[in-house]
Amino acid sequence: MTAPFRNLIAGEWTAASDTSPNVNPSNLSDVVGDYARGSAADVDAAVAAAKAAFPAWSRSVPYARHEILKKAAAEVFARKEELGRLLAREEGKTLPEGIGEVTRAGQILEFFAAETIRLAGETLPSVRPGVGVEVTREPLGVIGMITPWNFPIAIPAWKIAPALAYGNCVVIKPAELVPGSAWALVDILHRAGLPAGVLNLVMGKGSVVGQRLLEHPDVTAITFTGSVGTGRRVAKAAIDCDPMKKVQLEMGGKNPLVVLDDADLAVAVETAVNGAFFSTGQRCTASSRVIVTEGIHDRFVEAVTARLSGLVVDDALKAGTHIGPVVDQGQLDQDMRYVEIGRAEGAKLAFGGERLNRETEGFYLQPALFTECTNDMRISREEIFGPVASVIRVKDYDEALAVANDTPFGLSAGICTTSLKYASHFKRNSEAGMVMVNLPTAGVDFHVPFGGRKGSSYGPREQGSYAREFFTIVKTAYTLA
Numbered sequence: 001m002t003a004p005f006r007n008l009i010a011g012e013w014t015a016a017s018d019t020s021p022n023v024n025p026s027n028l029s030d031v032v033g034d035y036a037r038g039s040a041a042d043v044d045a046a047v048a049a050a051k052a053a054f055p056a057w058s059r060s061v062p063y064a065r066h067e068i069l070k071k072a073a074a075e076v077f078a079r080k081e082e083l084g085r086l087l088a089r090e091e092g093k094t095l096p097e098g099i100g101e102v103t104r105a106g107q108i109l110e111f112f113a114a115e116t117i118r119l120a121g122e123t124l125p126s127v128r129p130g131v132g133v134e135v136t137r138e139p140l141g142v143i144g145m146i147t148p149w150n151f152p153i154a155i156p157a158w159k160i161a162p163a164l165a166y167g168n169c170v171v172i173k174p175a176e177l178v179p180g181s182a183w184a185l186v187d188i189l190h191r192a193g194l195p196a197g198v199l200n201l202v203m204g205k206g207s208v209v210g211q212r213l214l215e216h217p218d219v220t221a222i223t224f225t226g227s228v229g230t231g232r233r234v235a236k237a238a239i240d241c242d243p244m245k246k247v248q249l250e251m252g253g254k255n256p257l258v259v260l261d262d263a264d265l266a267v268a269v270e271t272a273v274n275g276a277f278f279s280t281g282q283r284c285t286a287s288s289r290v291i292v293t294e295g296i297h298d299r300f301v302e303a304v305t306a307r308l309s310g311l312v313v314d315d316a317l318k319a320g321t322h323i324g325p326v327v328d329q330g331q332l333d334q335d336m337r338y339v340e341i342g343r344a345e346g347a348k349l350a351f352g353g354e355r356l357n358r359e360t361e362g363f364y365l366q367p368a369l370f371t372e373c374t375n376d377m378r379i380s381r382e383e384i385f386g387p388v389a390s391v392i393r394v395k396d397y398d399e400a401l402a403v404a405n406d407t408p409f410g411l412s413a414g415i416c417t418t419s420l421k422y423a424s425h426f427k428r429n430s431e432a433g434m435v436m437v438n439l440p441t442a443g444v445d446f447h448v449p450f451g452g453r454k455g456s457s458y459g460p461r462e463q464g465s466y467a468r469e470f471f472t473i474v475k476t477a478y479t480l481a
């Protein structure tokens with residue numbers, strides 16, 4: 001028996017009326033733990049606690065917030081192996097990927113610890129004689145957070161850390177599939193010295209806990225990462241609320257990686273394989289469309305296929321595993337359905353796409369590489385969110401750029417080339433929020449803005465000092481001296 005993990009409400013670990021099991025996708029007989037499944041009433045209690053904590057927390061000395069975030073960062077770093085193992089066990093990332101994500105969460109906490117004492121305003125002369133103008137930033141109030149399953153600790157960290165750093169209170173609802181890493185992060189922050197009610201955790205279903213957060217009039221702002229469909233619902237609910245909520249959405253991607261004839265073949269192959277298939281392709285920044293000019297196309301496909309056949313798909317915790325399992329049955333069904341859709345659309349399955357059996361029962365899928373794809377096929381337009389990529393053959397750079405930008409999304413885009421001319425042109429003309437040259441579309445730094453354009457994102461950027469745009473509100477004060 002595993003002890004039920006409780007919600008954190010008003011500084012107390014609070015039992016919910018129901019729990020749900022957190023199951024290891026590498027081994028379905030392994031239950032990571034039973035986690036609370038909260039109710040709308042739990043959300044109401046958490047929001048009330050956050051609202052009550054806000055006046056004191058928002059006026060606390062920034063250095064006190066600095067010390068709490070720094071202490072939490074130190075514990076995350078000290079426990080990165082253990083927390084990386086928990087993450088790999090509940091989500092299916094490989095152990096090195098899990099440890100890498102935990103390290104990133106620690107770096108984010110450390111970064112925002114420093115930001116607490118760096119938040120600056122402006123003073124300007126007025127256009128009126130004797131009057132001065134000050135522009136300052138203030139916290140918003142209670143921030144509701146709804147996070148997805150694919151980065152179970154990094155995404156909660158990159159929302160919680162700036163919210164707290166700038167003096168906001170938080171109610172977070174992590175994805176029901178992977179609550180363990182978020183629970184551990186909240187536990188660390190709580191023990192680092194946060195006053196009761198400043199950070200509340202309500203685990204449970206999106207349709208219950210998430211929905212109540214969206215409707216609650218005392219939630220000032222909502223930051224969401226997840227699918228486009230849910231994101232649209234979140235935005236509508238935030239606007240229908242009285243008062244309306246500030247909203248930030250990070251959603252899907254169908255990220256292009258362009259490979260030009262002049263690319264270094266080895267770099268292009270590693271970039272494509274890493275970007276498309278590592279973390280089981282379950283990244284919103286994954287390179288799911290690989291757009292290749294005809295001079296290098298056949299050599300590239302041959303080399304990628306050879307590289308894929310050498311990758312080990314197995315238990316996320318086993319040494320030597322390159323690609324862990326798909327996160328759950330629903331996602332596996334979706335991936336397999338898209339493999340069938342690709343075949344039916346006339347794309348050629350050049351590698352993989354088969355369900356795999358391993359020592360333990362889990363959601364193992366061979367990475368699937370489609371070639372002879374066109375950009376109007378469903379497999380090239382819709383986000384699959386699994387280890388499935390389309391290779392699209394094009395004539396030249398101009399066609400590659402046009403195909404890269406022909407998508408409803410705009411999160412990340414990459415190019416492999418040795419030409420400064422094409423790299424510079426692509427950086428300027430790509431319609432994506434993030435552009436990579438000779439680097440995978442996935443894999444970003446923690447101290448610079450993260451976000452996209454078109455259907456991928458809505459509202460201000462996350463991460464780095466740009467996070468203040470969402471997590472603070474500007475005040476303009478006039479004084480007659």
Ligand code: ADP
Nearest residue numbers: 147148149174175205206207210211226227230
């Ligand atoms: P995915 O599961 O593919 O990451 P979702 O958009 O379904 O994407 O889920 C992202 C987050 O949104 C999860 O925490 C989920 O529980 C939550 N969620 C799902 N439906 C709703 C809803 N109707 N209202 C609020 N949150 C929701």
